[in-house]
Amino acid sequence: MTIEADPSGEESTTQYLDALSAERRKKREDLSAQGIDPYPSRFDRTATAAELHTRHGGLEADQRTGETVRMAGRLTSIRGHGKLSFATLHDVTGSVQLLMQQANLSDQAKAVLAAFDLGDWVGAEGEAVTSRRGELSVDVKELYLLSKALRPLPDKWHGLTETDTRYRQREVDLLANPESRRVFDIRFRAIAAMRRHMVSEDFIEVETPILQPQAGGALARPFFTHAHALDIDLSLRIAPELYLKRLVVGGYERVFEIARNFRNEGVDTRHSPEFTALEAYRAFGDTTEGMELTEQLVVRAAESAIGRMTVTLGERTVDLTAPWPRRQLLDMLEEVVGRRLHPTDPVEEVRSVYRERGVEFQPEWGSGKLIFELYDALLLPTIVNPMFICGFPVEVSPLARHTTDDPTMADRFELCIDAKEFANGYSELNIPEEQEERFQAMAVAAARGDLEAHPSDLAFVRALEYGLPPTSGIGLGVDRLIMLLAEVEAIRDVILFPMMRPESSS
């Protein structure tokens, strides 16, 4: 059935009509004609599904409780038997069965029931009972339509599978696919647990700019935008790091931010242009404290979100039980390539390892960068259970302090799980002159055309000149942690509304 467009000729979703939604609209109008408001302003609920199950969960079949309840939720199933109908009402806590006997329903309830479709938001009032089969139910007397679903729901058994519809219309995915809801429940429980842990460790949660004159704190290509009021170009942040350290200079000895970061880079199963990181800075510590905190955060998140320490991804089983091994990067590389590499080695010597192994490299990479990339290519893919890898070349760590005994190696660690980097932490560089030199080295790289070179940030250097105490910093990839805990392989499955191309109008 085709229905003509509105005479105005404008397109809008409310003008979308087909036979199915027209049917639902008609039912809504029928109710209105009987004086029943299809969009009431409120409904006083006295129990959620979970509360009802808690209160009356143990009852035997065919019992009455004498308790009248008012419940609300989305109608997900109707099973009609002539003068008796069953329905499933789903709310945020779970679901409960409605038992609707014609003989018990008020006249209004009968009219409302006749107008119901799957997907409608409904309210029901009646006695809490158990059915003859023993299922806790509401023996309904009054029924209310709270809001009409004008569009039909996806298949009640198969749900919604098409990935682009799932991402673009996440609301439909969430209401149709319990698995999707499960993933996001894990996400938000895990984040809440990490936030609680940070607060219990006396970290203060702060907010730093997303719109920045210069995107720093990481090596990545930023997004750009423009502020009309000031007529200046701005970047979206790629990391909150520099601002958080300025807060430590300002006297916040323990700060953290759960920060949305934006990187104008590739999109795949492990990377989203918009992603969430937890960054934390703690005065007077070094990587020892950073690794402890990282380990605790992941363990707390797992305990709270999934209640266990093992997860399975495809064929791999990951055991998150702490403590996790801490290995030196150069030791591990030595075991794999059979000789000890060091950032002070001549470039040609490190390149020879690449040639032996058939690994590609860029001609502008120095020995430090070459060593770092070997870690990515040779070590990372072999790691399954959590492992801290410690000691990275200063050349690839422009914001990290060098170790006390080696000016070319940074006191830095990465946390690897399931062949992916989950966290990065270091002892923060707090010597202003050295920071400025590192920035200058980066400026040379930028001049060569490196879009990801860290820009000089003189405001940050000036802050360091007021004195940054010894500080332990960490950054934890929240989305990847959620992927791990929820046992899913695509980062888009853990982001409610992932970046997509706009829906085409044609």
Place this chain on the structure above:
RNA sequence: GCGCCUCUAGCUCAACGGCAGAGCAACGGACUCUUAAUCCGCAGGUUCUGGGUUCGAAUCCCAGGGGGCGCACCA
């Protein structure tokens, strides 16, 4: 950006050069204990879009669009 795969009814999927179909949802009907309810009946299509080949195209070819996966960049 390159390669491979994919797009059919509201949803899940068939048909793979020869009349576009099924299940669920919807609609009409039967049914007072179902829970993927069952049974009878009925309806539902720009086969992503535009070209082409062919007597005939959902199917083959070309171009475009959306999405997925892999590679590259990155966390």
